[in-house]
Amino acid sequence: MEFEPVICFETHVELKTNRKLFCDCAVTYDAAPNSSICPVCTAQPGALPILNRKAVELALKAGLALDCDINRLSRFARKNYFYPDLPKGYQISQYERPFCEHGHLEIPGDNGQTHSVGIRRIHLEEDAGKLVHSASSLGASDFSLVDYNRAGVPLLEIVGDHERNPLRSLQEARTYLEKLRQIIRYIEVSDCIIEKGQFRSDVNISLRKKGARDFGHRAEIKNMTSFRFISDALEYEIKRQSEILRSGGVVLQETRLFDEQRKVTVPMRSKEDAPDYRYFPDPDLVEVEAGRDLINRIRETLPEMPDQKVLRLTGEYGIPRDDILILTRERETSDYFAACAPQCRDTVRLGRWIIRDLFNLLNEKHMTIVDCPVGPGDFSELINLLDQGAITDPMARSMLKEMFDRRCTPESLLTDSAYRPIKDPHVLEKYAEEVLAEHPEAVSKIRNGAMEPVNFLVGQVMRKTKGKADAKKVRSLIQEKLGI
Amino acid sequence: MELCDMSAVELGRLLRKGEITSREVTLSALRRIEEKESDLKAYITVTADLALEMADRADRRFRNGEEVSPLEGIPVAVKDVLCTEGIRTTCGSRILADYVPPYHATAVRKVLESGAVLLGKTNMDEFGMGSSTENSAFGPTHNPADPERVPGGSSGGSAAAVAAGETVIALGSDTGGSIRLPAAYCGVVGLKPTYGRVSRFGLIAYASSLDQVGPIARTVEDCALLLECVSGHDRRDTTSAGAQKRGFADTLKRGVRGLRIGLPREYFVEGLDPKIRDRILEAVRLLERNGGRIVDVSLPHTKYAISAYYLIATAEASSNLARYDGVRYGYRTDRDVSDTVRMVEVTRSEGFGREVKRRIILGTYVLSAGYYDAYYLKAQKVRTLVKQDFDRALELVDCMIAPVSPFSPFRLGEKTEDPLQMYLVDVYTVSLNLAGLPGLSLPCGNADGLPVGMQIIGRPFDEATVLRVGYAYEQMRALE
Numbered sequence: 001m002e003f004e005p006v007i008c009f010e011t012h013v014e015l016k017t018n019r020k021l022f023c024d025c026a027v028t029y030d031a032a033p034n035s036s037i038c039p040v041c042t043a044q045p046g047a048l049p050i051l052n053r054k055a056v057e058l059a060l061k062a063g064l065a066l067d068c069d070i071n072r073l074s075r076f077a078r079k080n081y082f083y084p085d086l087p088k089g090y091q092i093s094q095y096e097r098p099f100c101e102h103g104h105l106e107i108p109g110d111n112g113q114t115h116s117v118g119i120r121r122i123h124l125e126e127d128a129g130k131l132v133h134s135a136s137s138l139g140a141s142d143f144s145l146v147d148y149n150r151a152g153v154p155l156l157e158i159v160g161d162h163e164r165n166p167l168r169s170l171q172e173a174r175t176y177l178e179k180l181r182q183i184i185r186y187i188e189v190s191d192c193i194i195e196k197g198q199f200r201s202d203v204n205i206s207l208r209k210k211g212a213r214d215f216g217h218r219a220e221i222k223n224m225t226s227f228r229f230i231s232d233a234l235e236y237e238i239k240r241q242s243e244i245l246r247s248g249g250v251v252l253q254e255t256r257l258f259d260e261q262r263k264v265t266v267p268m269r270s271k272e273d274a275p276d277y278r279y280f281p282d283p284d285l286v287e288v289e290a291g292r293d294l295i296n297r298i299r300e301t302l303p304e305m306p307d308q309k310v311l312r313l314t315g316e317y318g319i320p321r322d323d324i325l326i327l328t329r330e331r332e333t334s335d336y337f338a339a340c341a342p343q344c345r346d347t348v349r350l351g352r353w354i355i356r357d358l359f360n361l362l363n364e365k366h367m368t369i370v371d372c373p374v375g376p377g378d379f380s381e382l383i384n385l386l387d388q389g390a391i392t393d394p395m396a397r398s399m400l401k402e403m404f405d406r407r408c409t410p411e412s413l414l415t416d417s418a419y420r421p422i423k424d425p426h427v428l429e430k431y432a433e434e435v436l437a438e439h440p441e442a443v444s445k446i447r448n449g450a451m452e453p454v455n456f457l458v459g460q461v462m463r464k465t466k467g468k469a470d471a472k473k474v475r476s477l478i479q480e481k482l483g484i
Numbered sequence: 485m486e487l488c489d490m491s492a493v494e495l496g497r498l499l500r501k502g503e504i505t506s507r508e509v510t511l512s513a514l515r516r517i518e519e520k521e522s523d524l525k526a527y528i529t530v531t532a533d534l535a536l537e538m539a540d541r542a543d544r545r546f547r548n549g550e551e552v553s554p555l556e557g558i559p560v561a562v563k564d565v566l567c568t569e570g571i572r573t574t575c576g577s578r579i580l581a582d583y584v585p586p587y588h589a590t591a592v593r594k595v596l597e598s599g600a601v602l603l604g605k606t607n608m609d610e611f612g613m614g615s616s617t618e619n620s621a622f623g624p625t626h627n628p629a630d631p632e633r634v635p636g637g638s639s640g641g642s643a644a645a646v647a648a649g650e651t652v653i654a655l656g657s658d659t660g661g662s663i664r665l666p667a668a669y670c671g672v673v674g675l676k677p678t679y680g681r682v683s684r685f686g687l688i689a690y691a692s693s694l695d696q697v698g699p700i701a702r703t704v705e706d707c708a709l710l711l712e713c714v715s716g717h718d719r720r721d722t723t724s725a726g727a728q729k730r731g732f733a734d735t736l737k738r739g740v741r742g743l744r745i746g747l748p749r750e751y752f753v754e755g756l757d758p759k760i761r762d763r764i765l766e767a768v769r770l771l772e773r774n775g776g777r778i779v780d781v782s783l784p785h786t787k788y789a790i791s792a793y794y795l796i797a798t799a800e801a802s803s804n805l806a807r808y809d810g811v812r813y814g815y816r817t818d819r820d821v822s823d824t825v826r827m828v829e830v831t832r833s834e835g836f837g838r839e840v841k842r843r844i845i846l847g848t849y850v851l852s853a854g855y856y857d858a859y860y861l862k863a864q865k866v867r868t869l870v871k872q873d874f875d876r877a878l879e880l881v882d883c884m885i886a887p888v889s890p891f892s893p894f895r896l897g898e899k900t901e902d903p904l905q906m907y908l909v910d911v912y913t914v915s916l917n918l919a920g921l922p923g924l925s926l927p928c929g930n931a932d933g934l935p936v937g938m939q940i941i942g943r944p945f946d947e948a949t950v951l952r953v954g955y956a957y958e959q960m961r962a963l964e
Binding site: 048087 | 856
């Protein structure tokens with residue numbers, strides 16, 4: 001394609017605080033409408049904002065994690081406009097001196113090289129309330145209701161910089177959002193749960209001729225949540241803008257909305273209608289100072305970041321890279337692995353078992369690793385027993401299930417005969433001979449040179465022993481009996 | 485003299501001795517209200533039943549010998565700009581005509597906790613915008629000194645009530661002179677504290693960086709007591725000053741010997757009514773005779789203060805008043821409108837008075853794209869220069885004396901045709917709001933039978949010196 005996209009996100013992240021940004025109301029989800037409100041967040045006459053210091057610390061933490069400069073003094077500003085979900089008729093946000101500026105986020109670029117995507121600024125602002133229309137759409141409704149539970153919830157706005165290494169494709173866009181979300185979750189600044197509206201993005205996209213240095217007009221698509229919709233919207237925009245440019249037309253600089261049903265973007269308003277927000281410093285709030293001591297204290301709370309963790313674990317434990325990526329995707333998973341690893345002899349097996357068997361069980365029971373009833377100590381013990389050959393793979397799987405349900409240790413289960421492997425060669429022989437007798441077709445295939453049926457015969461023996469036989473021993477027994 | 489005409493200090497003495505009861509004082513004030521209200525219209529809401537309940541509670545505490553504060557059992561009126569929980573608070577506006585706040589303003593809470601008795605909410609210019617209390621949606625208040633004249637504004641109701649004995653003490657608010665001007669016009673004492681001295685939580689905002697709550701009373705000492713009661717840091721107001729040293733009443737009676745008192749020469753020029761000038765200079769000479777040292781000082785940026793004030797105040801107001809949209813509380817239009825945009829437009833057009841609309845439009849313009857730098861930003865820079873003038877002058881002197889108004893209280897309707905004429909009434913008062921300084925207005929005689937007030941201006945957080953000079957002057961005048 002002769003055009004290259006220039007993509008830039010403005011992401012709003014709902015902070016992981018107990019209270020709202022400017023009052024003591026609790027941050028809730030799914031609570032009864034207007035059950036977490038007060039004179040401040042409903043903008044009663046005379047009410048004033050009180051800054052939640054925890055929110056500031058989280059903003060600074062995000063700035064440090066994304067390698068930003070932290071402004072020593074920052075200010076809040078009023079963004080003025082009228083809307084029923086905005087109680088004061090202005091949003092308290094930041095304009096001239098945000099908390100953090102000039103950072104970057106590294107992602108693997110499309111060309112395989114690291115792409116250091118520019119972050120222009122990170123600032124704090126309050127969320128608005130929620131409108132509920134009486135019918136399915138605003139146009140069809142006789143009335144709308146406003147729920148102010150969300151009004152005043154702290155948001156972090158993370159703004160990309162289109163002048164410093166912007167995203168150049170749908171793939172890079174997706175990678176950027178996934179990485180950003182991963183990091184914000186890692187540092188516990190937000191849970192970033194998309195379904196709860198904790199991670200929303202506006203995306204800016206423009207096209208320019210490949211290799212050009214200046215920028216084309218951009219379309220801004222507002223309030224996107226799922227990665228799927230973002231991808232669809234961007235794909236549509238690239239097509240739409242290319243067609244316009246190819247036919248010699250001009251792309252309008254405008255704001256658009258994504259129609260999820262028709263999978264197209266539609267204009268919301270043009271530049272002429274763009275509101276004048278009349279920003280000015282909020283006189284009800286004093287300047288916030290982020291001194292060196294505070295910044296150092298917050299820096300110390302930063303955990304090991306995902307990229308560092310991948311490097312270190314790959315080096316220390318020799319686990320395949322794909323497995324490492326899954327193990328480090330969520331911080332809680334890597335914490336669990338890190339707790340087990342020192343106690344396990346075979347860390348590769350440990351990694352596999354977490355990714356495959358532990359995750360399967362957690363998914364089945366709709367749990368996350370944070371809620372896992374099997375602690376790292378017991379899990380490691382299980383892996384070690386497997387490693388020693390004291391139990392077989394299928395036994396380990398059922399033991400794990402029991403440990404989940406009964407919250408018991410592996411040792412306590414070993415006394416149960418169900419978990420004692422059959423080691424007696426006579427017993428194994430008997431089963432092997434039974435199987436060979438029951439499956440003459442398989443036997444003749446093997447005698448004619450096929451190797452596949454051996455697996456089948458081993459499987460049959462395992463079935464007869466209810467998984468209590470050592471699969472390796474069974475295989476050598478069968479091979480011996482068939483003389484191969 | 486009726487009980488309702490006495491000072492809080494004197495009433496407090498008699499209450500402690502058991503010679504009178506709070507109920508008697510309260511009834512005295514309520515009777516005066518009944519007599520005078522139809523002429524004065526100082527109150528929007530009178531809370532007679534509540535007042536008597538509170539008086540009875542105060543009396544029980546006195547009888548039981550409980551420890552009480554200086555304001556226990558003293559009737560107080562509160563300007564309708566301060567939120568009173570469960571009691572209608574209108575801000576002088578139709579758009580809040582039936583608004584009942586769910587919480588108390590901090591200043592109100594403190595006054596009530598001190599045992600004072602709430603008589604009611606007083607009339608004011610709508611949202612504090614005005615200098616005559618003629619901009620109230622509930623009709624104007626009349627000056628007790630001459631009912632055909634204005635009481636000044638925007639705390640006209642509070643000042644008139646105090647002057648007429650319809651209350652003993654009152655709370656007002658001052659953004660560009662709104663305590664000091666009505667105090668001067670009605671012949672009573674009013675103080676605008678240093679910005680940050682008193683919490684603004686619950687003070688319905690006009691201009692956030694200029695507003696302050698302050699006391700109005702008939703004596704300087706009563707003002708000092710009420711100020712002591714309401715001041716202090718409030719966590720709910722981030723702009724309220726941290727650890728504050730108080731005890732204004734302690735240094736009140738030290739006299740003026742050795743104090744350097746400045747006279748800003750830019751304030752005593754043409755445009756100031758000569759009779760008013762004479763009254764003030766007489767007062768200055770009296771202070772000099774009693775040991776004060778008079779020093780000539782200069783505040784060169786005085787002539788820019790009014791413009792800077794009206795740009796900053798209206799800009800902040802245009803934003804502060806955006807919440808009055810008919811969605812959550814207050815007036816909402818009855819008219820059948822097509823969508824929320826129309827609902828908000830019509831509600832605000834019907835609910836706001838003309839002066840309020842004028843200032844919102846002006847303020848919106850000042851902040852708008854392309855004009856922000858030339859107006860708002862420039863005005864803030866001028867503000868810094870005005871403040872620096874005062875800082876420099878207040879290094880040479882301990883306080884300054886100035887007029888409050890260039891002319892005497894004018895007739896009702898005299899200045900309502902030309903808003904700019906009305907704005908110029910504030911020339912002597914707005915600088916203190918821009919600079920955040922404390923200012924006391926107190927009576928210094930009459931001109932043509934009408935009260936004249938003079939301003940005493942102090943250093944930041946030095947209300948003690950301002951009150952001390954005021955008290956000394958008050959004593960001197962009483963002796964003469």
